[in-house]
């Protein structure tokens with residue numbers, strides 16, 4: 569009997585550790601690139617992080633142009649804007665610096681540069697995997713998204729209230745925990761639990777694989793040991809380093825198997841209410857795992873053990889799901905995460921997103937068959953059980 573699983577792969581090399589950003593210039597020289605575009609959000613510039621990156625380029629005498637107009641949930645028009653400048657400036661290497669939005673914009677700008685013109689043509693018509701040519705280097709400044717070690721670029725089409733995924737080549741990830749030190753407390757917890765959701769959804773998805781499990785389990789263990797310290801002591805470099813590594817491992821975990829219904833819910837929240845991605849994933853996480861636990865009980869036991877929950881050993885899947893969900897909600901309360909109700913949404917606002925969740929391609933990877941009723945029930949439960 570065959571027991572093989574779908575392939576595991578890693579998109580690009582990863583340089584990790586304090587001061588890793590100092591390797592950027594040398595790596596660009598190895599690539600032979602002459603003109604760099606640094607792609608970031610204004611907030612990354614205001615926090616002084618973009619300067620750390622451009623200083624690293626200047627020390628090596630590398631020419632660059634900066635694009636600092638990335639927005640949350642980047643739209644195709646922002647990508648087009650970056651692409652026009654990149655082409656006009658003769659850019660031959662893209663460096664995305666920031667959270668998922670900046671890194672997604674860098675990846676999608678590589679799509680634009682393949683054949684300059686509105687990137688929407690590719691997003692709507694091309695096959696999902698696009699063989700881009702310009703090198704893309706990714707530098708995360710949160711410990712959450714894992715986008716630096718995945719091939720997916722997620723772009724919003726605001727007129728259609730949808731997010732679109734395209735898969736592109738990436739060249740290198742540089743993960744320097746010192747770049748996460750100024751991350752505000754609420755973003756520390758949101759993005760940290762987003763990383764947890766990457767690991768846990770990858771471990772419970774239909775197309776799981778053995779290697780992703782290894783990264784996912786280790787990431788959950790590190791997050792449970794370090795997230796509270798990173799939140800309560802923002803300048804604790806050890807906790808920040810552990811979280812940066814955990815988020816990177818969680819990214820490696822979900823690159824191939826992808827995520828499932830928790831991320832479909834988060835996509836619906838952000839498309840309709842502009843809820844930050846990490847917050848949406850975190851709020852959906854407990855009920856996502858409670859939903860799937862009865863059909864993947866042994867996988868939920870691995871997750872519960874990685875969280876160091878006290879177990880008897882004979883729990884049912886349903887019981888394991890409840891234990892894991894309760895523990896996650898306790899973490900969320902301890903780190904003062906706001907509920908959907910506290911954010912001003914009604915239960916009807918949230919359950920009205922059921923059709924979106926049903927139609928999101930990620931729901932098809934959920935180990936539970938997602939019907940309209942399943943989608944409506946999980947949305948209601950997300951609202952009800954964390955207030």
Ligand SMILES: [Fe+2]
Pocket residue numbers: 713762765766831845849
């Ligand atoms: Fe995520």
